[in-house]
Amino acid sequence: MTIFLTDLGDDLIIEVEDNGLGIDPVVAERIYERGFSTKAAGGRGYGLDLVNRALTMLGGQMTYRSEQGAGTVFTIMIPKRPAHVGRQDRQG
Known part of the structure; x- marks a missing residue:
């Protein structure tokens, strides 16, 4: 198993x-x-x-590519600033 982590633009x-x-x-x-x-x-x-549930809450996503007999790569994209951060609900 190989794990790769990177910081790319607005995403982890x-x-x-x-x-x-x-x-x-x-x-x-x-x-x-x-x-x-x-x-x-x-x-x-x-x-x-x-x-997948955690990524949905964060506004991220998960994809994969797989070939029979050749393994699978899952790619997880997590926004550095989830859509709900900084948003204030107003009551009035």
């Missing part, structure tokens, strides 16, 4: 790369679902869901 970028089997296109739509895992053991499938 994190890339996580593995050299595993890649993501099967048949299940690709489900990888962000809470509790979904391709592994048989229970109690799995929460990591991507939690990261």
Whole structure:
């Protein structure tokens, strides 16, 4: 596994790369679902869901590219200044 961190313009970028089997296109739509895992053991499938939820709250995003038999690279983009920072709700 390789992890790459960088500060690029208005975003913080994190890339996580593995050299595993890649993501099967048949299940690709489900990888962000809470509790979904391709592994048989229970109690799995929460990591991507939690990261995706946190990124949504921060105004960030996560993408991936994967090739069967050649691994997967997840790219996470986190804005340095989330959209809600500095905004004040006015009551009146």
